[in-house]
Amino acid sequence: MLDFDAINADKILTRYDIKMESSEKPETIAARILPKDPALKKVAEDVMNLKGKLIEDDVKAALKSNAPEIVIQDGLLKGMDVVSELYGRGIYYLPHVMVAADAFDKGMKLAEGAMSTEKKTKGTAVMHAAEGDPHDIGKNIAAVLLKSNGYKVIDLGRDVLVDTVVDSVLKNKPNFVTGTALMTTTMSAFPRITAKLAENDVHLPFIGAGGAVNREFVESFDMGVYAVAAKDGPHLAAKIVDGWSWHRLREKWDDIIAGKI
Amino acid sequence: MALKNFTKMEYGSADEIVFGDAKYPLSYGLGLKVGAGFVSPEINFAPRPGTEKTVERLVKEYVDYITTDIMNRAVTLGFPSLQLENEWIHQMGNDPKKYAAPVVAGQKAVMKKFNEEYGVACAIRHTCADPRLAEMGLREGMDKTHMYPEKTIESFEVAAENGADVLSVETMGGKEVADYAVVRQDIRGWLFGIGYLGSIDMAWIWPQIVDIAKKNKIVPGGDTNCAGANTSMFMAGGYLDKDIPRTFSAVTRMIASARTLVAIEAGATGPDKDCGYEGPVLKAISGRPSAQEGKGAQDAHADLMGNLMAHTCDLWSNESVEYHSEFGGSSVQCWLGVIGYEAALMNAAKQLKQDKILRDLYVASDRFRCPEGFCICFDNAYQIGQAIVDNGKSYYLRSKAAGLKAAELVQASNDKGRLKLSKQEKDTLNKILTDLNSLPDEEGKFVDWALKEYKNVPAFNPKNYEL
Numbered sequence: 001m002l003d004f005d006a007i008n009a010d011k012i013l014t015r016y017d018i019k020m021e022s023s024e025k026p027e028t029i030a031a032r033i034l035p036k037d038p039a040l041k042k043v044a045e046d047v048m049n050l051k052g053k054l055i056e057d058d059v060k061a062a063l064k065s066n067a068p069e070i071v072i073q074d075g076l077l078k079g080m081d082v083v084s085e086l087y088g089r090g091i092y093y094l095p096h097v098m099v100a101a102d103a104f105d106k107g108m109k110l111a112e113g114a115m116s117t118e119k120k121t122k123g124t125a126v127m128h129a130a131e132g133d134p135h136d137i138g139k140n141i142a143a144v145l146l147k148s149n150g151y152k153v154i155d156l157g158r159d160v161l162v163d164t165v166v167d168s169v170l171k172n173k174p175n176f177v178t179g180t181a182l183m184t185t186t187m188s189a190f191p192r193i194t195a196k197l198a199e200n201d202v203h204l205p206f207i208g209a210g211g212a213v214n215r216e217f218v219e220s221f222d223m224g225v226y227a228v229a230a231k232d233g234p235h236l237a238a239k240i241v242d243g244w245s246w247h248r249l250r251e252k253w254d255d256i257i258a259g260k261i
Numbered sequence: 262m263a264l265k266n267f268t269k270m271e272y273g274s275a276d277e278i279v280f281g282d283a284k285y286p287l288s289y290g291l292g293l294k295v296g297a298g299f300v301s302p303e304i305n306f307a308p309r310p311g312t313e314k315t316v317e318r319l320v321k322e323y324v325d326y327i328t329t330d331i332m333n334r335a336v337t338l339g340f341p342s343l344q345l346e347n348e349w350i351h352q353m354g355n356d357p358k359k360y361a362a363p364v365v366a367g368q369k370a371v372m373k374k375f376n377e378e379y380g381v382a383c384a385i386r387h388t389c390a391d392p393r394l395a396e397m398g399l400r401e402g403m404d405k406t407h408m409y410p411e412k413t414i415e416s417f418e419v420a421a422e423n424g425a426d427v428l429s430v431e432t433m434g435g436k437e438v439a440d441y442a443v444v445r446q447d448i449r450g451w452l453f454g455i456g457y458l459g460s461i462d463m464a465w466i467w468p469q470i471v472d473i474a475k476k477n478k479i480v481p482g483g484d485t486n487c488a489g490a491n492t493s494m495f496m497a498g499g500y501l502d503k504d505i506p507r508t509f510s511a512v513t514r515m516i517a518s519a520r521t522l523v524a525i526e527a528g529a530t531g532p533d534k535d536c537g538y539e540g541p542v543l544k545a546i547s548g549r550p551s552a553q554e555g556k557g558a559q560d561a562h563a564d565l566m567g568n569l570m571a572h573t574c575d576l577w578s579n580e581s582v583e584y585h586s587e588f589g590g591s592s593v594q595c596w597l598g599v600i601g602y603e604a605a606l607m608n609a610a611k612q613l614k615q616d617k618i619l620r621d622l623y624v625a626s627d628r629f630r631c632p633e634g635f636c637i638c639f640d641n642a643y644q645i646g647q648a649i650v651d652n653g654k655s656y657y658l659r660s661k662a663a664g665l666k667a668a669e670l671v672q673a674s675n676d677k678g679r680l681k682l683s684k685q686e687k688d689t690l691n692k693i694l695t696d697l698n699s700l701p702d703e704e705g706k707f708v709d710w711a712l713k714e715y716k717n718v719p720a721f722n723p724k725n726y727e728l
Contacts, residue, residue, distance in 0.1 A: 001276050001640065002621040005679055009629035017500040018683050087503070093685060094496070094504040095446035102445075132351030134392055134433065137440045137492060159394060159407075184583055185313040185350040217310065 022091050029089070030082045039065055040075040043107060047079025048086075050096060052103040059107045068114040076107045080148045087231075094141065101148045121152040123175035123241040126168050129158035129210075130189045135182040138210055142178065142230035149234040162189050166196045169204075176240045178233070180210035187213050191221035198222065205246040207236055215253075225249045232257055264464055264526040268653040271548030275643035278541070279620050280574050281611050284548025287530060289480045290384020290426035291376040293342055295532050296550030296575040300607040302600035303386070303535060303552055303576040304331055305346040306593045307583045313352045316360055323347070324367035327584050327593055332375040332383070334594035340601045342382035344427075344552075344576055345372070346535070354390030354412060357419035369424030386427035386482055388534065389416035395437040396720040399462060403725070417470050421477035428474050429534050431487040434462020435520075437720040439489040443496065443505065443513070448664065448693045449700060450718075451513050453711040455489045456660025459520040461726045467527035475528075483549070484524040485537030486517035494538065494633060499563060506689040507565075508671060508682065511632035515667035518542035519649050519660040525549055535578035538566075538633070541642040542663075544573050546650060552576035557600040560592065566634030569627035572620045573639055577604050629680050632671045632690075641670050657704040665697050 030048055035041050039062040046055040062071045083100040086092035112119050127143055129136040136158035143153045154172055156164060169177055177197075181187035190208050197203070208218035209227040218224035223246050227236060235256050239249060255261045271284050283296025293301065312322040328345065335343050347368065353361035365387060372383050391413050397404040401411055417428050435458035442450030463484060474481035485491075490513050496502070497510035518539035525531070531549030533540055535558075540551040554561075555570030558580035564570075571577060579596040589595045610619040620639070627634045635641060648666035652658040668690055674680035675687070682690065701707050712728065715721060 001617075002625060004621075004625055004628050004638070004640075005677070007625050007628070009679070009681075012626060013630050015500065015681050015683075018681060021683060090503045092503075093446070093506060095444055098444040099446075132355065132392070134394055135488075137444070140440070141444060157396070159392070183350060184307050184310045185352060188310050188313065 020090070022089050024089075026086055026091055029085055029091075033078060033082045033085065035074045035078055037066070037074070040071065040078070043071060043075030044079035044082065047076060047100050047104050047107065048082040050099040050103060052099065052106060055103045055107045056110055059110045063111065063114050068111045071111045072108065072119070076104055076111065077150065080104055098141070098144055101144045104148050122150040123237060124152040124154065124172060125176055125178060125237065126154045126156065126165065126172060126174045127178045128156040128160040128165050128180075130179055130181040130186040131161050132159060132189070133181050133183055133186040134158055135211070136180065138230055139178070139180045142180075142209070142227075142233045145230055146233050146237060149237070151237055162192045162196065165193050166200070169197060169202060170200060174204070176205040176207060176237065178207040178209065178227075180208075181213055182211040184212045187217065190218070190224065194221055194223040203246075205236070205240050205249055207233070219250060222246075226253070228257060235259065264468070264523065266526055266653040267522065267546050267650045269650055270546055270643070270646055272545055272643070275545065275640045276617070278545055278573050278639045278643070279616050280572055280607050281616060283531065283544065283550040283575055285530065285550070287480060287532070287550055290344075290382075291372060292382035293344060293384040293426075294382070295344075298611060299342070300574060300604040301342040301344055301382075301576055302340065302597060302604045303344040303346055303578040304593060304597045304600065305348060305535070305579055305581040306331075307348070307581050308350065309584055313350055316363060319352070319360060320363045320367050322584065323364045324371055326591070328368045328371045330591045331593050331597055332371060332381070334590065334597050335381055335383075335601070336375065336379050338598060338601060340381070340597075340605075343597070343601065344384050344386060346386040346388060346578070348388040348581060349390040349416065351390060351392060354392055354416050357412065357416045361416065361419050362423050365420055365423035365425060384426035385424070386429055387420040387425035388429040388431065389413065389420055391430050391432050393433055394720070395433075395722060395725055398722070399434060399725040400465065413466070414469055417473045421473050421479055425479055427480045427482040427532065428470055429482040429484065430466070430470065431485050431534065431536070432459075432462060432466055433488045434466075434726075435459030436488045438715055438718050440492070441715070441718045443493050446505070446509055446689065446692075448509065448512060448696050449711070450715060451489075452516055452657075452660055452664060452697070452700075453707075453715060455486060455513070455520050456516045456664075457657050457708065457711070458726050459486065459489065459517075460523050460656035460660070463520060463523035464527065467524045467529060471528035481524075481529045483529045483531055483533030483537070483543070484521050485534035486521050486539060487534070487536045490514045490517035490539065491536060494564065495562060497633070499565060506683075506686045507631045507633060508668070508686040508690040508693065511636050511671060512664045512667050512693050514539055514633050515542065515636055515645050515663045516660045518645065519656065519663045522546060522649065523656075532576050535576065536580055538570065538637060541573045541637045541639055542646050542649070545639065545643045545646040550575040552578055554578040554580045557596070557603055560596050565631035566627045566637065568623045569634050569637065571603065571607065572623040573642075577607070632680065632682070632686065635671060635674060635680050636667045644670065655704045657707050658702075661697055661700060664693070668693050668697065
């Protein structure tokens with residue numbers, strides 16, 4: 001056996017991730033986003049610092065001096081804004097986002113319970129993993145990211161029949177539908193869904209994603225809009241609720257995904 | 262049925278482990294020998310989307326196009342031997358008699374024709390689908406809607422009766438908890454999901470697969486934790502990815518090795534599944550032949566251990582490629598060329614008795630590229646295997662021991678300045694060590710705690726595991 005420790009690994013590989021590690025401290029980035037009000041700041045920090053055990057007490061305290069809408073907007077959502085910023089810069093990893101979203105959810109339940117009217121959401125998504133496909137981790141991550149960005153999610157689960165998706169869309173009238181697939185032979189359910197929606201005169205963006213799915217395939221059928229990863233969901237959703245059609249989403253797709261617009 | 266657990270290593274030392282040789286070689290199919298001083302390519306493929314719409318179209322795709330193309334190219338390039346792998350698509354597993362039987366029989370007929378005409382040694386592995394859904398029930402009689410547990414078992418029977426030489430599967434047990442844990446970076450949850458629940462599910466399904474294989478005089482190959490550890494590895498990704506720290510994925514992989522070992526304990530003889538990157542640990546413990554993939558599987562995914570993964574393989578795989586045209590022929594022909602030539606290099610090294618040098622060069626190239634690759638290097642894999650067999654009788658304790666040993670090896674190399682880690686990877690590693698060390702020494706106490714801690718995980722039903 002050779003002496004492996006004798007190798008100068010720097011000559012055969014470059015750890016670009018270590019080279020590019022952010023020099024800016026998370027606290028400095030957070031300070032630019034966090035609210036000034038001490039009670040709201042505490043709520044936002046609980047989300048940012050993944051403090052699921054503290055958040056319920058802190059939301060209750062914030063509700064004593066703030067309307068529930070303010071606690072949501074300037075406390076909970078600000079906390080998620082910090083999380084998104086840190087994730088975007090590569091300081092936070094996905095599990096930070098997921099655990100922060102768990103804390104966010106706990107806080108939201110309390111704040112929503114204190115509201116006199118139903119909370120307004122930015123829009124609604126019907127989500128599913130394709131018929132015959134048991135892989136749904138990507139869909140679950142995308143659902144968390146959409147929910148923590150203010151969207152209502154109707155999650156139909158995995159291995160979902162085409163007709164179940166169509167029925168849900170007709171019943172719930174969402175802004176968009178998502179479908180994910182890991183296998184090439186299950187993603188063929190996507191165009192069957194959009195064809196049935198068209199038969200019912202429903203025309204809305206169908207975001208297709210997943211390991212086996214590619215842009216060429218998703219754009220081969222009407223309504224299809226491709227997403228590379230779960231993090232693209234909120235960007236595409238923002239445009240959809242702004243009234244963008246699937247045609248326009250496709251046309252400007254590169255810029256949306258690159259975060260240029 | 263109680264299975265016989267490994268409590269000692271089949272190899273006396275790490276240095277004995279090398280590609281192309283296994284302590285328990287195999288001979289099967291149409292003259293194929295595996296682990297008997299030779300490496301063969303294993304080519305895997307997927308049909309084009311849309312071909313699943315009718316049985317006739319699917320058979321044409323698999324038999325007339327894919328299998329025929331592969332056999333033609335093997336002869337064209339002078340490869341003396343090869344294995345094919347058919348990973349079943351959903352339609353085949355959902356209606357095995359209608360969709361799978363003609364495909365399996367048709368592929369074998371083409372292979373026989375080439376074997377008789379040219380003498381090319383070959384065999385085919387059928388990796389049946391495991392579509393079972395935890396929320397519907399993993400055991401027979403539980404899923405009244407889809408009957409997936411029954412269809413899974415039926416799939417092996419149909420494959421075995423119609424021409425499969427090797428049976429394999431990528432089982433899904435424990436995935437519902439592992440998925441929940443991996444996105445929360447919760448190593449204790451992952452240990453419970455894959456190390457414990459996954460092992461219990463393997464101990465249920467694998468004796469059945471082994472019985473079917475024995476009845477049909479074919480080979481029960483092995484499993485892979487594709488559904489768990491590969492999810493973790495792909496999320497960890499490369500240096501631009503920030504979904505899972507690579508120290509986390511490394512430890513999940515090593516925990517998975519204790520789980521995948523259960524197939525061999527149930528009677529699987531190898532070759533295990535190519536996408537099980539836990540293969541080097543399994544080979545170190547069991548001496549069974551191993552299929553692996555790395556740089557020749559760039560058609561399916563990128564990983565940070567492309568050369569390294571070849572160092573203990575007995576079959577060298579491309580993972581999977583969708584059938585389509587390339588400049589050099591069809592995709593299966595091109596990728597067979599990539600893996601077939603690599604196998605030829607390994608076989609030349611073996612003939613000239615330079616195989617251990619080549620093994621070490623494969624390792625040297627990628628040893629410090631990522632923590633997962635570091636753990637899989639044969640010397641470290643051997644130590645992790647030893648930790649597993651030292652705790653061999655408890656699924657929980659051996660999985661925990663594998664995870665702890667992996668974390669300690671990574672930390673020791675980082676402390677020496679060899680394996681570099683990012684800040685996030687280091688923080689995660691420290692938390693893993695703290696979390697695993699805080700767990701009880703008794704399986705019962707751990708299970709009691711975990712059942713409470715994870716009771717609200719979506720789709721988790723203890724009855725799937727008889728708990």
